[in-house]
Amino acid sequence: MLVVDDEPEILNLLVPYIRKLGYAVSEAQDGDHALEKILTERPNVVILDVMMPGLSGWEISRYVRERAELDPVRIIMVTGIGPEANAATSPLYGADAYIDKPFRLETVRKTLESVIQGPARPTA
DSSP, X not given: OEEEOSOHHHHHHHHHHHHHTTOOXXXXXXXXXXXXXXXXXXXXXXXXXXXXSSSOHHHHHHHHHTOGGGTXXXXXXXXXXXXXHHHHHHHHTTOSXXXXXXXXXXXXXXXXXXXXXXXXXXXX
16 A cells, blocks of 8 residues: 655554554655656555645546556545545546545545455456
């Protein structure tokens, strides 16, 4: 699993929490490093901030969805742009789910479980 956010507080909250849930986790603090890790580590799930330095979460999600070899990667968008905007934009860029900031850790856990257990993405 990969957690991407430019806010250290978010990484310091999510990474240990997700590890306690039993998942292996790596992290990135900007879009450029996130894409590099996606390409080299091939995580099953990416928890992806939208607004950050370098590539945005939307650009990364679109890049991932345009490549068949990355179809297994699940993307959860996390952003504070507002629930309506998040609900409208996340599916447009290929996200499997989204979480609005601020969030509860229980919401993160439930969203992770739902995405991991959910149906496989259709292949092109």
